Amino acid sequence: MLRHPHWWQRGSVRYGALITLLALSGLVILALVRRQTGTEGFLVGLGLAVLPVPWLTAAFRWLDRVAPGPRRNLVFAFAWGACAAALIAIVANSFATRWIATATADPAGADTLGATVIAPIVEESAKAAAVLLVFLFRRRDFTGIVDGMVIAGITATGFAFTENILYLGTAFGADQLSGDSGIASVTAATFFVRIVMSPFAHPLFTTMTGLGFGLSAFSAPRQRARRVLLPVCGLLLAMSMHACWNGSSTFGQFGFFAVYGCFMVPVFGLLTWLAIWTRQRELRTVRAELPAYVLAGWLGPAEPDALGSMRARRAARDYARHHGGKPAAREVAQYEAHATTLALLRRRGRAGRAGADFVVRERELLDALWRRRDAARPALEYAARATAPAPVHWAPPHPQYGYGYGYPAAPYPAYPAHNPYQS
Template identity: 80%
Template sequence: MATCPPYPTHPSGPADGARRHAHWWQRAWVRYGALITLLALSGLVILALVRQQTGTQGFLVGLGLAVLPVPLLTAAFRWLDRVEPGPWRNLLFAFAWGACAAALIAIVANSFATRWIATATADPSSADTLGATVIAPVVEESAKAAAVLLVFLFRRRDFTGIVDGVVIAGVTATGFAFTENILYLGTAFGTDQLSGESGLASVTAATFFVRVVMSPFAHPLFTVLTGIGFGVAALSAERQHLRRVFLPLSGLLLAMGMHAVWNGSSSFGEYGFFAVYAAFMVPAFGLLTWLVIWTRQRELRTVRAELPAYAAAGWLAAPEPFVLGSMRARRMARDYAAHHFGRAAARSVAQYEAYATSLAFLRHRGRLGRAGADFAVRERELLHELWRRQEVARPALAYAARSAAPAPAPPPWPVYMPVYGTPNYGSPGYGTPGYGRPHPGPAAPPPAYGPGPAYNPYRS
């Protein structure tokens, strides 16, 4: 293997690579064990609570219907994260937190608050309305935001921008909605069993249509606002403490407000739900979708702008910044590696692309003065990971660069084909066997240059 090129110089703070001695409760296996235990216990408790409210048959029906939108939503958020894909363990934690811990907090807190309000006001109907429009948005959005906060604090290297916040928040909300849909659909099925209703006129069908068909994105849409707040905070410098606290709180308050409007739509009249859905939810969904896709494209532009410095230093081949800044070229490189070298090689190419993207984002933060004190250490780690995979990745990326490169623009002047067998001295193929091809007639005469504007070869 060739000798590593020297590390490029970047604007960065002092690196602190020293590792302090960790107490036993600070070790990774202790933290992971405690977290897994917490989520497992929460899952068992929430399972028992939902089954108690819906019954075994209602639970199974609700589970079968509630799982339908989960793969679609998860795939959508994973697609958004393709530029710099985060670890699967972060997504698994987010989904498990939303489905188990956040759902358990919401069920217990909402029930307690609603009962307390009903007892204090002696008006159960107003207590239900107040609980749905005020208590539930605050409790549920706070519980879901806790997952985003934990990833932001303890997985900071994986949380670098708006897309990361959107993905973690969206997957957390997808897990929460999954458990909530089991409860609502299972309860609706129990109601139909008691009343004898079935088919399209049943409560189960109506609940399925509203929660799964019309608004599967509702909970993710609310919590994504919190994720955007954390994502913008992640782009801020570490010294901007007020900004890093104010932005996530602002996103959380917006999520609570949107959630409250959505829950209160049923009290706005007979068509209140449809009015809020058409005038509020759909435009908000479209706007946020445009925002995250635009952010994704901006990330690709950042990759193309920052990586040429490493190509100039010898860490990357010259065409690699172009390939790594195009999702189509990236896919072609992975397919090439899988076809010629196997799945392991394709995984190495995918890892190479992810590390190179992280390197580009790290350099971008360093150039803007937003990198942390471990900038140099992290840069060396990423460059080392790239160098380990270059033997497999570079041929695949070179192929993608040749295949995905834009075609050269046609010349601004007309090109005249010769009669078969007539030499064309201006053609690069002149002199090769079989040069020339049949032509329907004699070559067109050259244009007559008469009076007129000056000839400009760059004019289209």
């Protein structure tokens, strides 16, 4: 006999509770920031803090283009960082700093300890909670390194957005009291440091946590110690980097620039290289794993190579949009995403890391591809022909022009109009 879930186990109840929690957190953090900055400072801070958000979000979405996760996960991550994590950080940091100042009777030392020890622990833990929630409750959408980096980066982008409103609004209020303006103002200095020089700081820290969760997701189910320790190590690394960054001002007159140039920039470059390498690895996996489904009749012969090239994918979406409008382009985009997920699932299955629901998940993805084949296959076949390198044919040397001057290359062979896999 089937047991119906309790009311608190229903998906609608969980979604409602989560939305309510984030909405209340947003209202409270809005009131707290506005009280500290004033209405005018809040509006100025909001206008300046929003500037890096679009391109940071676009960078993480670009990274996730090969196998894009559901947009609702990204919305949740940003909302958690901007509302819940920011609220936890403000309340916990203030409480801890006051407690240390009272216990030690040293307010200056409490502020330094709060910035270099308490803040990294509290803030990175609060941001890591979003990654943990997606990892636990959206496990199918969390399959590797890229997923972890994207969720962590979007969460940190939301957190930095709220924090920048607070810092820039407070700086503007200080300038209003002192009468400073222009380049010499505190607002200009704060904007230069937080928006121009280091907009990637928080995403960089939290990406370490996401990297740990991503490696854990890629581990085999039997490797329990590894699956637990990797996220913990990633979180500890994020806290250490955050503490080093916050403590750079205590390292001397040029401590900030030394940490920025000798530590932050190289780590940022290394993570950027890792992200691009992982993206290319996913494309190679698509080209290597999907031919098995061509032999079984699920995919067309041209699809593995087309799906393994970002240029061909874009050409397929453009073709579908030109001939079928935006709905057809969305169908092709979903086809590309499902096919990539299928290839990554097959790779994990061959490595013994897919889990017990491999067969069920594989069938779901194949069914999703089959439902979209009418819109996707012509577009992908066109993209394969349009992006394929022109074949080079040997020709005898021309008496005047020498080698390479011969007959025109043969056209790319067209696929039959009839779908041989139509059931």
